[in-house]
Amino acid sequence: MDSYHVTLHFIGQADVGTVGALLEGIAQSPFSLSLQGVDRLESKKSEVTLMVRVQENAELLQLHGIMARALSPIGFRPEDRRYSPHVTLARCKPEVPAAAIDRFLTEHHDYQSGDVSIREFALFSSVFAGEQPIYRVERSFSLK
Numbered sequence: 268m269d270s271y272h273v274t275l276h277f278i279g280q281a282d283v284g285t286v287g288a289l290l291e292g293i294a295q296s297p298f299s300l301s302l303q304g305v306d307r308l309e310s311k312k313s314e315v316t317l318m319v320r321v322q323e324n325a326e327l328l329q330l331h332g333i334m335a336r337a338l339s340p341i342g343f344r345p346e347d348r349r350y351s352p353h354v355t356l357a358r359c360k361p362e363v364p365a366a367a368i369d370r371f372l373t374e375h376h377d378y379q380s381g382d383v384s385i386r387e388f389a390l391f392s393s394v395f396a397g398e399q400p401i402y403r404v405e406r407s408f409s410l411k
Contacts (some may be wrong), residue, residue, distance in 0.1 A: 272323055272402070273288060273300075273352050275331050276345060276348035278338065287406045288388060289337045297410045302354060302380040305372055313361040315368055319378060321352035330388065330410075386410055 278286060302321045308316040321327065328350070335345045359368060389407045393400040 271354050272389075272391070273327075273354055275341070275352075276338070277332050278343060281343075283342060283390065283405045284390070285341060286338065289340060290334065290390060290406075290408055293330070293333055293337055293408060295330050295410050296324070297308065297384065297386045298324070299381055299382040299384050300324045300327055303378065305356070305375045305378055306353070307368065307372060310410060315359040315363065315374040317356045317371060318370065319356060319380075321354070324352075327352060327385075334388075 302319045304320050305318055306318055308318065310316070331345075331350055331352075335343065373384040380395050387407050387409050391402045391406045392405050395401070
């Protein structure tokens, strides 16, 4: 469970101290969100990512926007595509049978979590160990 997260922004290579200082000033109250429904994303390499969607949430979108503005002094620009918050469950290689993926999606299509309390966000770094990313919390920020 340590690797499950909702990405607010992918920052790329950046100085942790500088980014941390910019994010320190973010003022937002704690909020709750819920997860609803599973889906798939397909890559150009025929890999399938299984995910659970975050139910639309104004506070999460607000935090996403505040964070983008806070990071603008280092030249950060958010992705052009619409923000689609989700939790990645699995990355399936092309050899995973399509029937198994379809069965998972069918069995869990109506998944709904209870409310999840969000009281902080974190700045993560990641390194690959083989083909799997290992995430490390560089710094946490409390929502006040």
